[in-house]
Amino acid sequence: MIQRLWAVLRKEFAHILRDPRTLLVVLAMPLAQLLLMANAVSLDVHSTPIAVVDLDHSPASRAFIRELSSSFFRMTEAPRTTVHLDRLFRGGAIDGIVVIPQHFERDLVSRPAVPVQVLVDGSDANTATLVTGFVNAVAERFSLRGAPGSGPPIALTTRLLYNPEGNTLFFIVPGLAGLILTLVSTLLTSLALVREKESGTLEQILVSPLSPLEIILGKVGPYFVLALADGLLILAAAVTLYQLPIRGSLPLLLVLMLPFVLAYLALGLLISSGVATQTAAVLVSLGGTMLPNLILSNLIFPIASMPRPLQLASLIVPGRYFLDIIRGVVIKGVGISDLIPQTVFLCAFSAVMLVISIKSFRERLG
Amino acid sequence: MTAPRKGLLALVAMIRKEFRQLRRNPTNLRFMLVMPVVQVLMMGFAMTMQVRHVPTLLVDLDQSAVSRNVLAEFRNGPLFDIQGTAYSLDRLRSEFDSGRVALAVVLPDHFERDLRRHRTPRVQLVLDGVNGNEAEIAAGYASAILAAAVAPYGHPGGLHRVTVAPRAAFNPNLHSRYYYIPGMVTLAVMFLTVAMAAMSIVRERERGTYDQLMVTPLPRSAFILGKLIPFAILALVAQTLALTMAVLVFQIPIRGSLWLFFFFTLIFQLSSLGLGLVMSAASQTQQQAMFLAWFFLVVVMMLSGFFAPIDNAPRIIEWISRADPMRYYIAASREILIKGSGLAVLWPEAVILLGFGVVLLTAGTLLVQKRSG
Numbered sequence: 001m002i003q004r005l006w007a008v009l010r011k012e013f014a015h016i017l018r019d020p021r022t023l024l025v026v027l028a029m030p031l032a033q034l035l036l037m038a039n040a041v042s043l044d045v046h047s048t049p050i051a052v053v054d055l056d057h058s059p060a061s062r063a064f065i066r067e068l069s070s071s072f073f074r075m076t077e078a079p080r081t082t083v084h085l086d087r088l089f090r091g092g093a094i095d096g097i098v099v100i101p102q103h104f105e106r107d108l109v110s111r112p113a114v115p116v117q118v119l120v121d122g123s124d125a126n127t128a129t130l131v132t133g134f135v136n137a138v139a140e141r142f143s144l145r146g147a148p149g150s151g152p153p154i155a156l157t158t159r160l161l162y163n164p165e166g167n168t169l170f171f172i173v174p175g176l177a178g179l180i181l182t183l184v185s186t187l188l189t190s191l192a193l194v195r196e197k198e199s200g201t202l203e204q205i206l207v208s209p210l211s212p213l214e215i216i217l218g219k220v221g222p223y224f225v226l227a228l229a230d231g232l233l234i235l236a237a238a239v240t241l242y243q244l245p246i247r248g249s250l251p252l253l254l255v256l257m258l259p260f261v262l263a264y265l266a267l268g269l270l271i272s273s274g275v276a277t278q279t280a281a282v283l284v285s286l287g288g289t290m291l292p293n294l295i296l297s298n299l300i301f302p303i304a305s306m307p308r309p310l311q312l313a314s315l316i317v318p319g320r321y322f323l324d325i326i327r328g329v330v331i332k333g334v335g336i337s338d339l340i341p342q343t344v345f346l347c348a349f350s351a352v353m354l355v356i357s358i359k360s361f362r363e364r365l366g
Numbered sequence: 367m368t369a370p371r372k373g374l375l376a377l378v379a380m381i382r383k384e385f386r387q388l389r390r391n392p393t394n395l396r397f398m399l400v401m402p403v404v405q406v407l408m409m410g411f412a413m414t415m416q417v418r419h420v421p422t423l424l425v426d427l428d429q430s431a432v433s434r435n436v437l438a439e440f441r442n443g444p445l446f447d448i449q450g451t452a453y454s455l456d457r458l459r460s461e462f463d464s465g466r467v468a469l470a471v472v473l474p475d476h477f478e479r480d481l482r483r484h485r486t487p488r489v490q491l492v493l494d495g496v497n498g499n500e501a502e503i504a505a506g507y508a509s510a511i512l513a514a515a516v517a518p519y520g521h522p523g524g525l526h527r528v529t530v531a532p533r534a535a536f537n538p539n540l541h542s543r544y545y546y547i548p549g550m551v552t553l554a555v556m557f558l559t560v561a562m563a564a565m566s567i568v569r570e571r572e573r574g575t576y577d578q579l580m581v582t583p584l585p586r587s588a589f590i591l592g593k594l595i596p597f598a599i600l601a602l603v604a605q606t607l608a609l610t611m612a613v614l615v616f617q618i619p620i621r622g623s624l625w626l627f628f629f630f631t632l633i634f635q636l637s638s639l640g641l642g643l644v645m646s647a648a649s650q651t652q653q654q655a656m657f658l659a660w661f662f663l664v665v666v667m668m669l670s671g672f673f674a675p676i677d678n679a680p681r682i683i684e685w686i687s688r689a690d691p692m693r694y695y696i697a698a699s700r701e702i703l704i705k706g707s708g709l710a711v712l713w714p715e716a717v718i719l720l721g722f723g724v725v726l727l728t729a730g731t732l733l734v735q736k737r738s739g
């Protein structure tokens with residue numbers, strides 16, 4: 001058994017090594033993707049350009065502007081005319097306009113609440129949400145500081161655990177690592193088996209004395225190694241390029257990566273036994289893994305804000321649990337005791353997937 | 367028969383063969399048409415940055431009537447999901463470590479007494495900072511609730527609040543789908559024309575049917591066009607389906623001209639099909655073609671401003687993105703569908719897309735011909 005398995009493994013490795021172009025693609029592209037994605041998906045509000053129109057020109061309004069600029073935003077020079085302002089805004093040169101009303105200072109003393117207007121470009125709703133959310137945070141901070149002469153009722157301090165600077169790369173980079181790993185794992189196996197099917201060589205292997213289990217393990221094994229190598233490469237890149245701190249235990253992360261990668265390799269196997277052509281394999285793999293892992297995994301969009309059916313659907317997306325794990329270990333520095341539900345799910349999921357895929361492989365081809 | 371007429375007949379025959387092949391594989395066909403619709407549905411519902419239901423722990427170290435009242439304010443509305451109330455700081459860190467809570471509101475000892483004597487009690491907001499943006503926004507909401515709740519205890523006329531009155535142009539309710547769906551319906555075109563076209567040509571090569579086609583009197587250009595046109599048509603159909611879904615389910619306003627939108631799809635397809643040709647010329651196996659296509663799709667998608675406005679990206683990335691045809695296509699789609707802009711505004715995009723199309727399609731055709739020649 002071991003000997004025969006070894007033979008299949010060697011054959012598959014030889015296949016991979018004989019095709020250096022694919023090998024290069026599989027190892028180099030995830031890195032390139034990480035680089036581009038992390039920079040292109042910029043969620044960083046610190047560089048968001050906003051303009052302030054100060055209609056009051058008082059010490060209070062200037063203090064408010066100072067608070068705004070020292071906190072989050074890149075302030076652009078306030079345009080002189082409304083027409084100019086409108087052009088900048090429509091052209092996308094600024095993402096938001098904050099208007100401090102006339103008598104801002106006077107009203108702060110005489111009225112309980114003074115509205116500051118924020119104008120955002122709603123066609124980019126996410127930036128708009130971020131900008132209004134952040135201006136709101138600044139306004140609240142400013143309010144709680146209180147007007148001169150009358151102390152504020154409470155002093156509020158805000159502490160960001162794990163990431164005091166609010167560095168958005170800490171959030172996005174581990175997530176991307178998980179996403180890329182998913183895609184590589186699924187595509188690799190689904191294509192490898194379907195290729196043999198399409199070219200008719202699978203029948204030849206099936207009539208050999210190899211058992212289906214040996215074929216599958218031999219097929220999946222090399223890609224398992226390859227996917228893990230990818231995982232390591234991505235992590236190394238994240239640490240060197242983005243100064244991602246690995247606060248928890250790296251061995252723990254690698255161990256927890258195993259069931260995750262295995263789950264997707266098994267999914268790839270299942271896809272490959274169900275479809276006849278490589279085109280179909282690609283379609284199903286991308287549709288079945290890319291989309292859920294992009295959207296239902298907390299990668300960028302908070303699951304908690306989604307409608308209930310999508311929240312429920314997200315419960316069976318392995319990426320969701322893996323992102324908990326990778327963010328937990330890398331950024332929070334937590335150990336296995338805080339990640340037990342996630343680990344249990346991933347192990348169970350990969351076991352079930354493996355059993356189903358081996359079964360369906362046997363039924364269809366055995 | 368004249369030569370051009372013969373060429374045209376050959377082309378029609380080739381297109382019919384391709385469509386027959388597509389039809390013979392209904393799973394593929396269904397997937398190609400249904401996937402964009404599913405994507406539009408999922409993304410329309412899911413892709414929002416709004417912060418809601420933040421899992422929150424209330425920490426009441428004072429246990430007074432006032433502290434209870436202040437904390438009770440957090441239970442109203444959809445912003446915070448209260449996970450419980452703690453009376454000490456012992457387990458605070460571990461609640462964050464396990465991810466059970468993302469925000470803790472800590473009211474100190476003697477909160478009520480200090481508040482009544484105007485001694486400014488120190489209230490703390492502790493947040494899970496892994497997602498920094500979400501944390502800042504949640505902190506803003508929490509401070510607003512706190513400020514309102516403690517206002518009655520301030521000096522007479524003491525607390526002067528600055529409130530924010532947001533106004534969003536073009537999209538008053540800040541639906542993020544207005545941003546994503548125009549991108550989403552363009553992505554379907556991109557995927558079908560680049561990946562599927564590339565793989566379909568390489569498949570003929572992998573199976574050896576390519577050589578058979580080459581020895582028939584079929585002109586090369588008819589072969590290439592015959593391969594590309596079915597996918598271009600398919601992409602248009604898929605896009606129309608997805609767009610219909612977006613209008614029906616999400617009431618996406620189509621403020622501009624639909625004809626103009628489809629015109630942009632057509633000129634964008636020149637570039638994407640050209641890209642597909644280049645990839646098919648560069649690969650020997652479908653696996654290679656797939657990985658190439660996948661890589662370029664992701665890069666092209668990321669640089670196009672699909673997820674986040676590319677203007678916010680670092681300057682060098684912004685420069686690279688100017689070589690991404692999809693960037694202009696997505697920008698035009700958003701302008702047309704959401705803002706209702708016309709060709710008077712969008713002619714630069716149209717010219718650039720046509721330029722890209724001519725260059726990529728020519729390059730792709732030459733490369734494929736060179737390979738087979």
